[in-house]
Amino acid sequence: MPTLIGNEDSFIETLTHLIELDFDAAAAYETAIKRIDDGALGDQLAQFMSDHQRHIQELSSIVRDLGRLPPTETDFKSVLTQGKVIIGNIAGDKGILQAMKSNEDDTNQAYNQALQRTDILPQALPMLERNLADERRHRAWIEQQLTRI
Template sequence: MVTMVGNESDFRKLVKDLIYLEHDAIAAYDSTIERLDDKTLSAKVDEFRQDHLQHLSTLNEIAAEAGIDAPEKGDMKQMLTTGKIALADIFGDKTILKAMKTNEDDTVSAYERASQHEEARPETKAFFMKAHQDEVRHRTWFETTADRL
């Protein structure tokens, strides 16, 4: 799935869409942790899940400061992010990790674009850049670990 999150011209819409994206990502992480056979992999994936929880917390703070009603759960895309994990489970841990890598492609793109948003304050842009770095790290791990399995 290719996300359009980060292309919003309205900052309020951007923040709301990033919150949806984080809820969707967390659901995919929950599904992944539950389905991985290798508990060492599950523990690492849970570390990344904690990053997403922190991103969501910060986005909720940004939303509150901007007077945005923050979504409390994911949107319809959540079925896609978790669905591909469920399908990948048929083929094992390697395929699950590859499916998660594709989910991370979306978060990498979204935060990269968000960090360039003209309406974002400098401290918000700094958060977006940090989240982007986290997502690149996650994606790299999913890709390289899947390739080793």
């Protein structure tokens, strides 16, 4: 699903939407971890969920520094990201991983688009670059597991 994150009117709106997206991703990982059969896969997914939780904390800190209140929970989109995992569960671990890859495609696109903004605050740039590197690592690992299964 294409994302519009990164195309907002202001950079702070982009940060707010990235936080919401990371909440959605963390919720999807939690759903996947509960349903995955392979314990080693579940352990890695738990590490990825932890990355998304760190993204939330770091981005929220910047939003607070800018005088705004960051989101504190997932929004309605989490139903979609979690729903992909629940439906993917029908096909077992491979289906769950395919759903998680789809979710990671969205987060990769969102961070890529956010980094294309011309109004990025200097203190946010290294964090956004690290978060994108995490997202790329998540997607690459999931793709590797899908070819293995």
